[in-house]
Amino acid sequence: MVxxxxxxxxxxxxxxxKFLQFLEDKxxxxxxxxxxxxxxxxxxxxxxxxxxxxxxxxxSGKATFYLAIEDNxxxxxxxxxxxxxxxxxLDRIVVFPSHGRKGxxxxxxxxxxxxxxxxxxxxIIVNAGxxxxxxxxxxxxxxxxxxREATIDAPWGKKLxxxxxxxxxxxx
Numbered sequence: 001m002v003x004x005x006x007x008x009x010x011x012x013x014x015x016x017x018k019f020l021q022f023l024e025d026k027x028x029x030x031x032x033x034x035x036x037x038x039x040x041x042x043x044x045x046x047x048x049x050x051x052x053x054x055x056x057x058x059x060s061g062k063a064t065f066y067l068a069i070e071d072n073x074x075x076x077x078x079x080x081x082x083x084x085x086x087x088x089x090l091d092r093i094v095v096f097p098s099h100g101r102k103g104x105x106x107x108x109x110x111x112x113x114x115x116x117x118x119x120x121x122x123x124i125i126v127n128a129g130x131x132x133x134x135x136x137x138x139x140x141x142x143x144x145x146x147x148r149e150a151t152i153d154a155p156w157g158k159k160l161x162x163x164x165x166x167x168x169x170x171x172x
Contacts, residue, residue: 007077015077079092
């Protein structure tokens with residue numbers, strides 16, 4: 001059975017270690033979907049996913065990680081980042097390949113929405129690659145509305161074509 005919960009400090013350490021292990025296999029789907037597809041330099045990914053970086057994000061009070069756990073193993077996660085008093089960004093949802101297409105991403109998203117709503121967030125925004133049809137369908141299916149498409153300069157020096165979606169949270 002899959003459980004969804006907020007990550008604690010030990011979880012963050014485990015998540016960082018798991019993700020960095022995936023970087024070791026350059027042929028893995030996780031590596032291709034999260035590094036190669038966006039032309040992200042590996043050293044940038046290692047820095048972003050380092051335990052210290054993730055713990056710093058959580059300790060700032062702005063980032064929250066949600067984990068999908070099955071048999072004491074992390075099988076997916078979502079991260080939100082508070083952008084203001086009423087706006088949060090869904091920074092990423094990752095479900096590890098052998099666990100995909102089982103509704104785990106939806107469960108992670110639903111838990112994040114419940115928690116953000118409790119925290120007074122009114123709008124959740126998310127970016128997807130313009131060509132990422134699977135991700136875009138996922139957000140649309142879950143009530144997100146496309147608000148813009150743009151080309152941005154990524155922090156690692158590449159241009160990215162992004163679609164930005166938003167979800168308005170009701171106050172009920």
